[in-house]
Amino acid sequence: MKNLKQLVRPNIWNLKPYSSARNEFRGEASVFLDANENPYNEPYNRYPDPLQWKLKDRISELKDIAREHIFLGNGSDEAIDLLIRAFCEPGADNMIAITPSYGMYEVAADINNVACVKVPLSDGFRLDAGAALDAAGSNTKLVYLCSPNNPTGNLLEREEIFRILKYFKGLVVVDEAYIDFASSPSLLRGLASYPNLIVLQTLSKAWGGAGIRLGMAYASPAIIDILNKIKYPYNVSQLTQEWALRLLNRQEAMQRELSGILHERTLVETALQKLPFVQQVYPSDANFILVKVDNPDATYDYLANKGIIVRNRNTVALCEGCLRITIGTPEQNNLLIKALQTRTL
Numbered sequence: 001m002k003n004l005k006q007l008v009r010p011n012i013w014n015l016k017p018y019s020s021a022r023n024e025f026r027g028e029a030s031v032f033l034d035a036n037e038n039p040y041n042e043p044y045n046r047y048p049d050p051l052q053w054k055l056k057d058r059i060s061e062l063k064d065i066a067r068e069h070i071f072l073g074n075g076s077d078e079a080i081d082l083l084i085r086a087f088c089e090p091g092a093d094n095m096i097a098i099t100p101s102y103g104m105y106e107v108a109a110d111i112n113n114v115a116c117v118k119v120p121l122s123d124g125f126r127l128d129a130g131a132a133l134d135a136a137g138s139n140t141k142l143v144y145l146c147s148p149n150n151p152t153g154n155l156l157e158r159e160e161i162f163r164i165l166k167y168f169k170g171l172v173v174v175d176e177a178y179i180d181f182a183s184s185p186s187l188l189r190g191l192a193s194y195p196n197l198i199v200l201q202t203l204s205k206a207w208g209g210a211g212i213r214l215g216m217a218y219a220s221p222a223i224i225d226i227l228n229k230i231k232y233p234y235n236v237s238q239l240t241q242e243w244a245l246r247l248l249n250r251q252e253a254m255q256r257e258l259s260g261i262l263h264e265r266t267l268v269e270t271a272l273q274k275l276p277f278v279q280q281v282y283p284s285d286a287n288f289i290l291v292k293v294d295n296p297d298a299t300y301d302y303l304a305n306k307g308i309i310v311r312n313r314n315t316v317a318l319c320e321g322c323l324r325i326t327i328g329t330p331e332q333n334n335l336l337i338k339a340l341q342t343r344t345l
């Protein structure tokens with residue numbers, strides 16, 4: 001890995017960040033007249049903690065990782081964008097993303113006028129570290145990986161990820177939005193050995209918190225400092241910080257929901273495999289299934305007409321013919337399967 005100063009955009013390295021009222025005073029006080037807030041209408045009249053320490057302490061405990069390794073944002077989408085803004089000079093630097101994968105990597109790159117070099121997954125949607133390393137040039141600052149991958153559902157091979165971490169000179173972002181559903185553990189423990197690793201997780205999937213917008217980025221304290229320097233001062237609202245703590249304190253209930261979803265995933269997989277127009281059900285380590293069918297657009301429309309909305313991935317390269325189906329409640333999954341079983345073409 002190059003050193004961080006060689007990787008960060010010079011203007012970001014030299015940036016003097018905005019210093020908020022909540023940053024400048026640290027300690028105990030009872031009279032806050034420093035932030036031009038209205039003193040009435042508690043509790044949301046006050047600005048929230050800009051660095052969300054209480055929430056980070058809870059996450060630190062749950063994930064067994066020091067809080068200096070944690071950045072919190074308005075969904076993982078915020079970290080995806082901030083990393084590009086921090087490390088890629090618009091019009092000059094580039095980044096790599098696997099394809100097919102989550103669309104936000106490329107959209108965030110486009111918004112920032114940063115070229116996104118797409119490296120196709122190989123047969124079985126497997127990561128080819130050699131292909132990713134070959135695609136990297138001297139101006140490649142970031143590689144975006146997603147494991148389990150969206151929309152394919154599979155985990156990327158750890159050994160291939162480690163090869164990229166070892167030989168790539170820039171930063172490697174591993175998006176683990178679906179890791180709680182997976183059969184193998186997170187790469188978080190890899191942070192100790194790889195200073196260029198950034199792991200993204202979120203409350204939006206397994207934790208049931210998509211509506212509150214909270215995403216986590218885990219990385220070296222030096223990388224976390226850079227993200228904190230360029231984020232909006234109050235990027236995570238008080239309401240979000242509070243609700244996130246509630247969600248993180250219902251770990252057992254979450255685990256039960258998770259087991260239920262995994263059980264349902266097997267049932268849906270089995271039922272899908274029996275349908276005559278289903279060509280392939282791809283193995284999933286996430287809470288959705290990618291399935292290849294004879295007439296994807298017609299199948300999508302048929303389901304939509306019945307009020308059942310799945311994700312049509314037919315136009316995504318390497319996903320031709322595919323629909324992506326989220327695992328719902330048993331009732332919802334039954335409705336889906338019934339609808340597909342009674343379909344006459």
Ligand SMILES: *Cc1c(COP(=O)(O)O)cnc(C)c1O
Pocket residue numbers: 074075076077078102146150175177201202203204205210213214215
């Ligand atoms: C759903 C999803 C996310 C979650 O993004 P948030 O902004 O945290 O809601 C991130 N990455 C991938 C691959 C996803 O599918």
